[in-house]
Amino acid sequence: MKLPSLLKPKQKAKDIYSINFDELKKLGITNLILDVDETLLPRRSLDISPKLFEWVATRKEEGFKLCLTSNSRQPIRVQYIGKTLTLPYIFFGLKPLPFAFWQAMKILESQPANTAMIGDQLFMDILGANFLGIYSIFTKLITPETFLPRQWMRQVEDWLLGRLQ
Numbered sequence: 001m002k003l004p005s006l007l008k009p010k011q012k013a014k015d016i017y018s019i020n021f022d023e024l025k026k027l028g029i030t031n032l033i034l035d036v037d038e039t040l041l042p043r044r045s046l047d048i049s050p051k052l053f054e055w056v057a058t059r060k061e062e063g064f065k066l067c068l069t070s071n072s073r074q075p076i077r078v079q080y081i082g083k084t085l086t087l088p089y090i091f092f093g094l095k096p097l098p099f100a101f102w103q104a105m106k107i108l109e110s111q112p113a114n115t116a117m118i119g120d121q122l123f124m125d126i127l128g129a130n131f132l133g134i135y136s137i138f139t140k141l142i143t144p145e146t147f148l149p150r151q152w153m154r155q156v157e158d159w160l161l162g163r164l165q
């Protein structure tokens with residue numbers, strides 16, 4: 001597989017709330033690996049909204065198993081979010097390296113074929129998932145970047161997403 005195809009998400013969505021989970025089920029996907037920062041919550045935020053609670057609860061009712069993966073080096077924050085949402089969590093995940101994905105699939109007792117990764121970063125969430133054959137869903141970041149190197153990275157992502165159409 002060439003690098004561009006490894007960076008191409010299988011699906012793009014505005015946010016986690018606009019993903020069609022019935023469609024995912026039809027594809028045989030029953031396990032979700034979730035990125036935290038800018039996918040579920042703004043970076044550094046601990047503000048878990050009722051809407052997010054409900055989203056998680058609904059997925060569980062639908063029969064999905066979920067696991068959080070974060071590259072964050074702040075275990076306390078990821079732990080807080082995981083415990084509050086009663087979800088297993090992995091921090092310091094080193095995505096796109098495969099370790100966090102393998103660990104998540106072990107926790108979920110899943111295989112790439114029945115697992116989807118939902119995340120906001122092409123070079124971490126999408127690349128890592130595609131490399132292992134996990135169904136990749138790209139969501140737009142929640143808050144605009146203010147840190148310049150991140151702004152550049154987002155511009156590269158946008159350019160790539162345009163090119164990969």
Ligand SMILES: [Mg+2]
Binds near residue numbers: 120
């Ligand atoms: Mg993220």
